Amino acid sequence: MLTGAAPLAAVRPGRSGMGALRADMLDADDAKIRQIVALLEASAEPGVRQAVLEPLRRRLSSLKPPRLLRFTRLLFMPLDGLIVPASQWKPGQATIPRSVLEAISRTVQAELGDAAKAIETMIGGHHTDEAEIVSRAGLAAWGRAGEILGRAPAPLGWADTGLPPGLYAPLARAIATVLRGASVMRDLERDVEIGVLQPDEQAIRDIVASLSGEPAPGGTMVFKLLLRRLPHVVPQLRQLIILSGTPADRAMLQTAMDEGTDALLADMEDRSELTEGLRDGVLSAVGTEVQRIATLLRDIDLDPGAARHRVRLTGIRKKLDEVCRGRFVEGITNGLVGPLAVATVALDSVGQKKMESFARDLRTIETTGRKLGNPAAYDALLEKASEAVQAAVRQGSIGTMGAVRLVEILAGPEMAETIYRKTAAPVDQVA
Template sequence: MNLLGGQARQLRLALQQAPDHAVGRVVAMLDGLADRSMIDEVLNSVRPRLRRLQPPRPLRLPRLLFLPLEAALVPAAGWRPGSNLVPRSAITPIAALVSGALPDLAEQVEAGTVGHSLTDHAVVAALGARLWPAASMVATPQVPRGWVAAGLPESAALPILALCAAVWRQAVPLWQARTAASAGAMEALALARAALAPLVADGAAPLSAGLTLLLRAALAPGQIATLATSLSAQIHPVAERALASMLADDAAAVAAATSPDEMAQTAGLLARRLADLEHTANALVRDQRQRHAAILRRDTGQACHARFAAALVETLLVPLARVAAGPRAEDSVVAMLEGAARDLRRLEAAGRRLGQELAFDRSLRDAVAQITRLAATPAGLNRIEFARLVEILAGPDAALALQAEPG
C-alpha cells in the first residue's frame, strides 16, 4: 500500500476524529499491511491514544526487534541527528538489515509471530530472547540498504546502530526487568540492576533508552530512577526528565479517559506512581517532585471527582429512580445498575488517592441518602437489592444503615 500525501492526510484526520472503538479497528487494519513506510507517520498522530487504548497489535519481526528500544523511538519529523534517539523511519531499513544477515532466524521468528499480538507476553519474551542477542551481533557499523531512501543522513547510521546493538545486547534482562516492574513484582529492582548496570559502560544513549523503557512501564518508577542514579550520576537529569514526562502522560491519560472505569485505571496508576516518587525522593529533588505532585494531584483529583459526580447521577441515580418506580426489575437491569456502582466505586477509590476526599465523601453521602429514600418504598428492587447497591458504592456499613431504616 502506498499512500499519497492527500490520502495520508485524510486518514490521519479521520483517525484523530474517530471514536475509541473505531481507532482500535483501523489500527488493526493498518497493522496488517506489509508496507509500513507511510503508516508510522499516519499513526504518529494517534500514538498517545493508542498508548491509552492499547488495542491488540499484531506481533511482527520489526515490532519485536524494536520493543526494547521503544523508549528511544521518535517520529521521524521530530528526530534530530545527535539526539541519541531513533527515528521511526529507521525501523524498516534496520529490520531489513537484521533479517538479511540472519535469514534462518528471521524466518523462524516471523513464523513464530503469526497469530500473536504484543499482548502475548510469553511469545514476545521467548522470540525476543532468540532475536535480540543475535541482532546485536549483526548491527555492525554500516549504512543499511534503504537508509537514505528513508530520508536519513548516512552519518546517523553508525550512532543509531551502535545504540541499537548496545540495547539488544541487554534486551533480554531489560525485558525481564520491564515485565517485573510493570507488575510491581518484588524482584523488579534486582532485575533492573542486572539489566542497567552493564549499559553504563556503553554510554549515555543506551543507558537512557534502557532506563526510560523501565520507567515508563514501572508501577514504582522512583525506585528504578534512584537505582539508575546510583549506577551513573550523569543519568540523573535524564531520569528526572523521563519521570516528569511519564507523569505528564499519566495525567493526560486521566483527563482523556472516556469512561469512569478507564479514568479509575489511569488515576490509580498515577496515584501509585506519585506515591512512589514522593517516597523515593532524595533531598535534591524532594521539593521539586512534591510541587509537581501537588499540582498533578489537585488537577487530576478534581477531574476524577467531577467525572464521579456526573457519572453518579447519569449512570446510577437517574436509572435507579426509574427502575425503583417500575415493576420488578429484570436481572440484566440489576446487573447494569450494579456494574455502574462498581465503576463508580473504582473511580472513587482511585480519585481519593489523588485527593478531594471531602468532595467524594459529600457526593457519596448524598447518593446514599437518595438511594435510602428510594428504598423506603421498594418496587422494582427489593430492600436487599437496594442495600447491595449501597454496599457496592459506599461499603457494608452504609448498607447496614439502610437495612436498619424502617420500611
C-alpha cells in the first residue's frame, strides 16, 4: 500500500508501476484514498495525477477529499455533475467531456490576463473545502469567464482535446450559460448545506430569467444542475415557467426543464452513476444523498407532466431501494453487530459516541429506504441489531443505558424500551 511520496516517482517510467498504483487505490479504504490524493496533489505531475485518479472519479465524487485549488479546478466547480470522461461524451448531451477542461481554462486565463494571475494568487495554497475562499474566488472568476466564453474566442490547445474544431463554440457557449449564474447557484447550494429547506425564490427567479436568449444546451445544463443540487425546487421551477413573460419564453424554459429532467434521469438510469457513489461513499453523506434523490423523484412524480416519466421513476426507485438495503445490511453487520460481538471491554464515552453517530447515519438510510421498498426487510435487520445489543450488554461490551440510547437512535423509543426492560430488569430485581 502506498504510504509516502516515493512510489509516485516510481510510476513515471512505465505502465506496470501505474497499473500497480491504480490497483492499490481501488483496494484502498476511504482514509487511504484521502492520503493518496493528498500525496498526488502535492507531488505528482498533472498527467500522472489524472491517469491515476481517472478510474476513481465517482468514488472521489462521493468522498469529496480536499483538493488544492487551481484555476481550472475553480473554474469548473459550478459544472460538477456535468463533466464526464471523453469516451462517454456525445454531442447534444447535457454533459462536458473532461478532455476540454484544460483548453477552455487556458483560453479564459489568456483573456483575463492579470486578473487570472490575481485569482491564482487568491487561491494559492487553499483547498476545495474552504468555502469562503471558493465563493470569493468564484465571484471574481465565474461571471467574467462566462462573458468570455459567451463570445467563444479562439481556443488555446483545442487540438489536444481530440475533438473537431466545430464542437468548441457550442460547448463554450453552453458552459458560459452556467458560469454566468454560478455565484447565485453557489449561494443556493450553501443554503442547502446549512439546512435551508426551500431555495430562495428570488435567486431561482434570477437564474431562470437569465436564460432568455441563451443557447438551448446551456439552458438544459442549468436546469439539470438546479434539479440535481436543490431539494424541493421542482414546484418553484414549474411556477416560474408558467409566470414567464411571453409564449416563446415559456416554451423555451419548458423545453429546457424537460430536457434537463430527461438528462438527469438518464444519469440515474446508468447503474454506475446512481449506485457507485452511494455504494462506496461515506455513510454520513450517503444518507443525505439518498434523501435528496428520493425527494427529487417524488417531486418529479407529482408534477403534472410526469406521466411520461413514470416507468423510468419506478426503475430508478427500485435501484435506489437495492442500494439502501445493501448499505443498511453492511452497516448493521460490519458497523454494529460485528464490533459489539468481538468487543472484550465496555465501550468508553468516545466509542459510545462513535457508535451513536454511526447509528444516526443508518437511521437516515433506513427512514428513506422504507418508503422505497419493503419495510419488513428493515424490521428484520433492526431485530438482529437489537439482539446483538442485548448480547453485548450481557457480555459487558456496552452498558445498559448506552445500549438503550443506541437502540433508540437506530430503531426508535419502543424498541429501546423493550431493550431496557430485558436488560435492566434482572438488575432491578436484585436491587
